[in-house]
Each structure stands twice: as structure tokens, then as C-alpha cells.
Amino acid sequence: MQNLWNDDDAAQFNDELELRVYTSRLLGREPALVLHGGGNTSVKIVEVDILGGEEEILYVKGSGWDLATIEAEGFSPVRRAHLRALAALPKLSDPEMVNELRTHMTRASAPTPSVEAILHAVLPHVYVDHTHADAVVAITNTPRGVEHIREIYGDSVVVIPYVMPGFDLARVCAEEFAKQANERTIGMVLMNHGIFSFGESARQSYERMIALVNQAEDFLRENGAWELGEAAIEGEQQAFDPAAFGRLRSEVSDLAGVPLIVAARRDSRAQAFLSRDDLTHLTQQGPATPDHVIRTKRIPLLGRDVDAYGQSYAAYFQEHAEVHGGELRMLDRAPRVVLDPQFGICAVGKTAKDAAIVADIYDHTLDIMQRAEALDSYQALPAKDIFAVEYWDLEQAKLRRAGAAPPFTGEVALVTGGGSGIGHACVKALLQRGAAVVALDRDPAVEALLPGPGYLGITCDVTDGQAVDAAVSRGVETFGGVDMLILNAGVFTASQSIADMGDDQWRRSMAVNLDANLFLMRQLHQFLCLAPRGGRVVVIGSKNVLAPGPGAAAYSAAKAGLNQLARVAALEWGEDRIRVNSLHPNAVFDTALWTEEVLAERAARYGLNVAEYKRSNVLRVEVTSHDVAELAAEMCGPVFAKTTGAQVPVDGGNERVI
Numbered sequence: 001m002q003n004l005w006n007d008d009d010a011a012q013f014n015d016e017l018e019l020r021v022y023t024s025r026l027l028g029r030e031p032a033l034v035l036h037g038g039g040n041t042s043v044k045i046v047e048v049d050i051l052g053g054e055e056e057i058l059y060v061k062g063s064g065w066d067l068a069t070i071e072a073e074g075f076s077p078v079r080r081a082h083l084r085a086l087a088a089l090p091k092l093s094d095p096e097m098v099n100e101l102r103t104h105m106t107r108a109s110a111p112t113p114s115v116e117a118i119l120h121a122v123l124p125h126v127y128v129d130h131t132h133a134d135a136v137v138a139i140t141n142t143p144r145g146v147e148h149i150r151e152i153y154g155d156s157v158v159v160i161p162y163v164m165p166g167f168d169l170a171r172v173c174a175e176e177f178a179k180q181a182n183e184r185t186i187g188m189v190l191m192n193h194g195i196f197s198f199g200e201s202a203r204q205s206y207e208r209m210i211a212l213v214n215q216a217e218d219f220l221r222e223n224g225a226w227e228l229g230e231a232a233i234e235g236e237q238q239a240f241d242p243a244a245f246g247r248l249r250s251e252v253s254d255l256a257g258v259p260l261i262v263a264a265r266r267d268s269r270a271q272a273f274l275s276r277d278d279l280t281h282l283t284q285q286g287p288a289t290p291d292h293v294i295r296t297k298r299i300p301l302l303g304r305d306v307d308a309y310g311q312s313y314a315a316y317f318q319e320h321a322e323v324h325g326g327e328l329r330m331l332d333r334a335p336r337v338v339l340d341p342q343f344g345i346c347a348v349g350k351t352a353k354d355a356a357i358v359a360d361i362y363d364h365t366l367d368i369m370q371r372a373e374a375l376d377s378y379q380a381l382p383a384k385d386i387f388a389v390e391y392w393d394l395e396q397a398k399l400r401r402a403g404a405a406p407p408f409t410g411e412v413a414l415v416t417g418g419g420s421g422i423g424h425a426c427v428k429a430l431l432q433r434g435a436a437v438v439a440l441d442r443d444p445a446v447e448a449l450l451p452g453p454g455y456l457g458i459t460c461d462v463t464d465g466q467a468v469d470a471a472v473s474r475g476v477e478t479f480g481g482v483d484m485l486i487l488n489a490g491v492f493t494a495s496q497s498i499a500d501m502g503d504d505q506w507r508r509s510m511a512v513n514l515d516a517n518l519f520l521m522r523q524l525h526q527f528l529c530l531a532p533r534g535g536r537v538v539v540i541g542s543k544n545v546l547a548p549g550p551g552a553a554a555y556s557a558a559k560a561g562l563n564q565l566a567r568v569a570a571l572e573w574g575e576d577r578i579r580v581n582s583l584h585p586n587a588v589f590d591t592a593l594w595t596e597e598v599l600a601e602r603a604a605r606y607g608l609n610v611a612e613y614k615r616s617n618v619l620r621v622e623v624t625s626h627d628v629a630e631l632a633a634e635m636c637g638p639v640f641a642k643t644t645g646a647q648v649p650v651d652g653g654n655e656r657v658i
Helices: 016-028 080-087 094-103 117-122 134-140 145-153 167-180 202-222 242-256 268-274 279-283 290-296 306-324 352-375 383-390 393-401 421-432 444-448 465-479 503-528 553-576 596-605 610-614 625-635
Strands: 040-048 054-061 075-079 127-131 157-160 187-190 194-199 261-265 337-340 344-349 412-416 436-441 455-459 484-487 535-540 578-585 647-650
Touching: 016 040, 016 054, 016 075, 016 127, 016 202, 040 117, 054 080, 054 117, 075 080, 075 117, 080 094, 080 117, 080 167, 094 393, 117 167, 127 202, 134 145, 134 187, 134 194, 134 202, 134 352, 145 157, 145 187, 145 202, 157 167, 167 187, 187 202, 194 202, 202 352, 242 261, 242 306, 242 337, 242 465, 242 503, 261 352, 261 465, 268 344, 268 352, 279 352, 290 352, 290 383, 306 383, 344 352, 412 421, 412 465, 412 503, 421 436, 421 484, 421 625, 436 444, 436 465, 444 455, 455 465, 465 503, 484 503, 503 535, 503 553, 535 553, 535 625, 553 578, 578 625, 596 610, 625 647
Parallel strands: 157 187, 412 436, 412 484, 436 455, 484 535, 535 578, 578 647
Antiparallel strands: 040 054, 040 127, 054 075, 127 194, 187 194, 261 344, 337 344
């Protein structure tokens, strides 16, 4: 664990709160300390209120902020005196606690304070840092965890038995801190949860955290439990089967009742873990820390029996809901981690981002479980404690407050020609509606066009069958399947009369504009059949299908053939719940095909300026790639749920078409 403090960087932060921001970000940069919103930090500052009186304010990390990117406004200012008074109460419900936290802030616009705000308030030090350090959690998740922690730290830390986060934990910490703390105390270990460090300055608290975690790492190293050598894997890795993986994603989505993203990780580290003889013992106990259950569920699915997992989860809910009391709403029963020898370690989420978070958490969980096992034996908390966090009042309240998700959340789209023009606009329109998108294009720039876990750009010539197969397989491995297909890739060959046309020009137009689309439809039918909300295909056709022009025989014939292919597919695939519709754009000038020179030449030919030429349609409007893409995306949505075989012009009104 490296100390990242830098004097030059720190000098740019001027006051206590800004330094709190600086060291919080240092902690957040290290995933072995905190992951995706985990951990929390605070600072106590004496301030003058609007009436001129002094009061001590606890600035504690606010809900929804990540330590890696937190700003000053991400800290919630709460009156410390009130928090300390709350800690003396015999009991306080979670809703009451949240109300007290929110109503005793000094800034109404601040985020809701961390549920551990009271705990931070009762600790006497100015700066408090809290992480879920992998090394510490690995040690505490063993049968002799307390003994190991005492051996490592002696009386330099206060040791707290596991207590659920919130008011009860704060009260226990206050009591135990009063009993155990001394002049050498620099931290606190919460069993099966994480570690705290304290200090009178931001630097002191941060550096104590690094030192404490390093002591844990050294202990694991000294006991042969640090290095995780990858076990030798007998035989060759099983080939990835996209069709079988698509079926798994379909079953998991059906169990959840909503489409889900399923991302496979099949590297050597994953395969080595899956080959362990004690895989069931390690993975079927529970998460490394209880808060991970919100993302990963209590245990992963071993193998592919999704129905059995759902039944087991329902039984787990019934058993603990009765003990827990109150009216609880059961979460969906689908797993969030699937462990399978062929598919590897699979992360499941409602979005690609959610799946990526699950993957990150479980990646660190692998280290924790294996190190705990090497040290002693991995021992997670009992199921009742995990259930209490999974069905915590505060988490249930979040579900009740959750708004409607974007319409394509959990779904996957594949767009050909997605690197520019109409195709790229389609990619963006689908992403904005919540879909994960695979974009194929001959231009390698497609791979880095858009950031984020929900976008996968693949360099691919759609006329190359092997390249298409590889691209589809990679897309399915990344997201789990394909629910929507936008057939956009095309080529407009040079204007030439039939009498003068060469065979190569004809064949190229047919290969790109017709044959490639047939191959893609045939390849993706098996995945579209499995789409949780039914498969959708949108064909980007052309005005030339309905109103061809001279010199465009190769293009017009290929697009007309594609149009007929789409109509037949609509007839054949209806029983598979796949709808197929076509759009016929015309005069879309914001593409690479239309340079300023070409536009000027065409406009002059008709005696128009460029602006007039762009609007030379019945409605006198300009048609853009965005316009076409928005309609293509809507055709995949609920408004067109009962429409198939349709052909819709997007041309501002063309007299010949009308």
C-alpha cells in the first residue's frame, strides 16, 4: 500500500475541508481500500454561524459521492453536538436517524450525510478515515480474526465486533472506544467490515491508514497468505459458446423480470479460481463485507441452474424475513455473479455500469477469500447478518424512491456502420435510452469513439463472415446477448449507367448493401429470439427503394433487395416475437459522403444555394442523422411494439415518393 501524499499537490488545498477532499481522493484512488462509493471520511471544523456564535460542524461524506472524485460540496455539514447527543439515546430507528441527520445540517442543499455520521461524531479526533481495506477484511473474515488483529496491532487500535452500520454501530463504538482507547490509539477495526484511522491533520490520518493497512499486508505476507499464485489449469480452456451464454442471460433476465446485462470474464486468473477444489466452500458463505450484498447478492450462482438459484433465494428471503419482521418487499431473485467453468466469472447488472461494478467487487472478493483461506479459513458473516443489510430500511426506501429507468435499460443493441453518420447517431440515441451498444465499423476509430462501460466499438468489415462471427461473439461475451439490430452499414457506389457498369461495382454494392445484412440477420436471429422484450430489427434503407434515380442501379437494386429481405423477415420472425421495420432516409447531408464541395456543386446544378438545397423537400426542412437515429431508436421502443413490416420515409417529404 503506497503513501500517495505529495507536498506540492497538498499545497494547492488551503483549508481543513479542502485537505479533507485531497486525502479522501487519495484513498479513493486505491481500489484495495475502497470501491465504488465505499468508505467514508470526515473532518470537524469550528465555524461561526449567521448569528455570530461558534459551533463545531462535522463535515462527513455525503450519500451518492465517491471518494475518488469527491468535491467539497460532497461533504455534508452536520452539527456535531447534536450527533453526540443522539449517540447517548438507547435506541433510534433508521428513518429517525436519517431525519435527525438531515434536519441538523447547516446547508439545506447538501447531500444526505453518511449513515456512519454519528460514529464519526463520537470519535474525538479532527480527521477520521474509514476504508474497507482488502488486507484487513481478509484477516477479520477468519475464525481467529480478533486474535489476529490483536497480534498485529496490539492496543494501537480499538477492536469492535461486527455490528450493523447505523445507530447501533455508533453507540457500540462510543462505548468500546471509551473502554479500549489510550494515548497510543490511532485506529479502529470493525470486524468483517473495515478499518478506521484518526489524526489531528489530514496528512496524519491518511498516513496512519496507509501504515495500518501495510501492517495487515505484512502479516499476511509473513504467514504465507499474500501471494496468490495462479494454479495450473489442466487441459485447454473450454471454447466460449455465444449461443449458450445468450440462453443463460435470457434465463437470468426472466428470473429478474427485467432485461439484464451479463458480462463474462475468462482470463487465466478467473479460470484458476474456478478450478479450486474448495470453490463451493469459499463462494457459498457470503460476501467479504455485508455492504457488498447490495451489488452482488449474498452468494453467486455456481453453474447454470438459474431456476434452482431462484428457489433458493426465495427460501432465504422467507426464512429471514419472518425473523426480521415488518413488511418487506422481496428483491428480484436473479444472481448477480455466475461462476461457470466455460463462461468464467460472470457479472450481472441492470446496466453495463452496474455489471462492471459487480465485476470489480468480486475481483477483490477473490483476493480476500483466498488470502483468508491461506491464513486460516475463510469465514463470512452468518446469512442473517447479510440479510439485514440487504433488506435494510434505508435500502428499501431507496427502492421505493427509485424513478423509472430509461426504456432500454438492460438491453443490448448492435449497430453496423456505427462509426459515423446515421450509424453513430443511432449509437448515441440508443445509449441515451439506456441500452448497451456494440458498434461495428471498418474504421478503427470506432473503438474509441465513446467512453463508458456501455459502449463497445469493434473494427469489423461486415462483408467478412469470420470477422462478423468474431465481433458478435465478443459483443455477446461483453453484454450477454443482442436485443436490437440496426442495419445501417452501406456503400453508395459511383453514379454509372447500367450500360457502362462494371461487374465489380455491382458486386460490391450487393456485398455491402444486401449480402452482409443477410449474414448478420441470420447470425443474430438466435439472440433476437431470446430478447426479454422481443427482438427488434431496424433497416436503414433509402429513398431509392421507392423512387430510384438514373445512374444508381447498383445501389437502388441492393437496397430494394434489402427491403424485400426485411419484409420477408417480418413475416417469418413474427412468431419469434421479433419485429422488423425499415426507414427510408433521403438527403441526409451531415455525413462523410457530403463534403462542402459536393454540396455546393449539387446545389448549383439545381440553381439553389446550399441552405436551399438542404431544404428542397415538401416540408422545407433539413433532415439530419440525428433525426433518422431518433426514429430508428423509437422503432425499437414501446411506441412501435405492435408494428412490424413497416416502411417509413425520413425525407421531409419527397414528391416522387409521395
